[in-house]
Amino acid sequence: MRFSSKIQRCELSPVRKFYPYELAAVEKGLKVRHLNIGQPDIETPRVFFDAVSKFADTVLAYAPAPGETYFLEATRRYYESLGFPISCEDILATYGGSEALQIVMSCILEEGDEVLVPEPFYPNYTTFINVTGGKIRPIPTTAENGYRFATRQQIEPLINEHTRAILMTNPGNPTGVVLTQEEMRLMADIAKEHELFLISDEVYREIVYTGDKLSSMLAFADAADNVVVIDSVSKRFSATGARVGALISRNRALMDEAMKLCQGRLCTATLDQVGAAAMYDRLKPAYYTSVREEYRRRRDAVVAALSKIPGVEFRSPEGAFYLMVTLPVDDTEKLQYFLLQEFQDQGETVMVTPGDGFFSDPALGRNKVRIAYVTNPEDVTRAIELLGLGIQAYNARKA
Ligand SMILES: Cc1ncc(COP(=O)(O)O)c(C=O)c1O
Numbered sequence: 001m002r003f004s005s006k007i008q009r010c011e012l013s014p015v016r017k018f019y020p021y022e023l024a025a026v027e028k029g030l031k032v033r034h035l036n037i038g039q040p041d042i043e044t045p046r047v048f049f050d051a052v053s054k055f056a057d058t059v060l061a062y063a064p065a066p067g068e069t070y071f072l073e074a075t076r077r078y079y080e081s082l083g084f085p086i087s088c089e090d091i092l093a094t095y096g097g098s099e100a101l102q103i104v105m106s107c108i109l110e111e112g113d114e115v116l117v118p119e120p121f122y123p124n125y126t127t128f129i130n131v132t133g134g135k136i137r138p139i140p141t142t143a144e145n146g147y148r149f150a151t152r153q154q155i156e157p158l159i160n161e162h163t164r165a166i167l168m169t170n171p172g173n174p175t176g177v178v179l180t181q182e183e184m185r186l187m188a189d190i191a192k193e194h195e196l197f198l199i200s201d202e203v204y205r206e207i208v209y210t211g212d213k214l215s216s217m218l219a220f221a222d223a224a225d226n227v228v229v230i231d232s233v234s235k236r237f238s239a240t241g242a243r244v245g246a247l248i249s250r251n252r253a254l255m256d257e258a259m260k261l262c263q264g265r266l267c268t269a270t271l272d273q274v275g276a277a278a279m280y281d282r283l284k285p286a287y288y289t290s291v292r293e294e295y296r297r298r299r300d301a302v303v304a305a306l307s308k309i310p311g312v313e314f315r316s317p318e319g320a321f322y323l324m325v326t327l328p329v330d331d332t333e334k335l336q337y338f339l340l341q342e343f344q345d346q347g348e349t350v351m352v353t354p355g356d357g358f359f360s361d362p363a364l365g366r367n368k369v370r371i372a373y374v375t376n377p378e379d380v381t382r383a384i385e386l387l388g389l390g391i392q393a394y395n396a397r398k399a
Pocket of ligand 1: 173
């Protein structure tokens with residue numbers, strides 16, 4: 001028996017692969033603080049649980065393949081309230097943004113096809129693309145230029161006859177970059193001119209610190225055939241376990257192809273759609289503002305704490321709740337093993353995500369980590385302090 005070359009081109013998630021070592025550290029009695037995973041500690045709104053507990057059907061039946069009508073309607077109204085009119089036919093309910101990404105990649109990629117992705121990028125993109133036989137062609141960005149990628153000079157030389165799509169995260173994970181309206185317009189123009197899909201992963205839409213109006217690539221009606229939006233309730237409502245996302249596009253042909261996979265996997269979880277619809281319908285703008293302000297406090301705490309560690313380099317994020325940080329160490333994966341296996345301060349240690357998985361050439365990320373600031377400012381500050389102490393101990397041990 002053998003495995004497909006496609007799956008063998010995929011890697012375990014760099015975010016989750018240290019889990020067994022974390023368990024061992026906890027068994028030794030250590031408290032492990034997390035800067036590694038995008039699991040917010042903000043409470044999931046009560047309306048989710050209330051709606052689920054009021055569910056009165058006597059059979060928990062399959063939902064329709066494209067999604068429950070009330071979920072599609074609630075999503076449509078949410079977009080309308082932001083000024084982006086779409087219809088329910090433009091939305092497919094998915095198992096989180098993750099399934100939406102898998103579906104679109106399965107629909108558009110053949111063996112050898114390429115997807116342009118600004119680098120560093122969300123590591124699971126590699127899995128979703130490689131498993132179809134496609135591959136990522138990175139659009140390199142740097143902290144020095146603010147991780148900006150939306151220029152013709154950076155993108156057009158990378159387009160060739162294998163290019164099928166551009167995939168971008170806006171606001172960005174792991175860089176925190178938020179595109180300006182002009183940059184978004186340019187991305188739409190490039191996609192149109194080169195007949196590419198523009199897959200815009202907007203799962204962090206509300207978490208922007210620039211004061212700009214909330215945006216979506218759906219604003220560009222002239223690029224309706226090109227634009228595919230990936231969305232999710234995971235981060236917006238701090239409901240990652242709800243597993244409800246959406247694939248959104250006005251490209252009818254794409255949606256018809258995607259429907260084949262939606263029907264094949266039958267449906268997404270009925271109760272989760274009940275709760276997700278209630279959150280869209282009942283939460284007021286003040287909810288989104290309070291969540292954003294809480295993340296802003298966390299962002300400010302992480303930036304202040306990092307600034308105290310000698311030799312670190314980073315760019316303050318404009319959105320989402322992550323940042324890439326260059327550390328004064330030789331290898332951040334070795335540092336992570338050290339933090340879990342050999343280091344502690346007052347019975348505590350810390351986890352980060354080594355940077356190699358965020359680059360198509362792992363060597364580019366070897367001295368970098370991604371930090372997720374998803375806990376309260378005091379906890380974030382202590383976790384960064386542990387990271388600073390851990391770096392000192394790691395380098396002292398090696399000297
Ligand atoms: C950029 C990005 N896209 C998509 C996802 C998928 O999230 P979910 O499947 O929970 O919606 C994540 C999760 O961390 C993410 O960071």
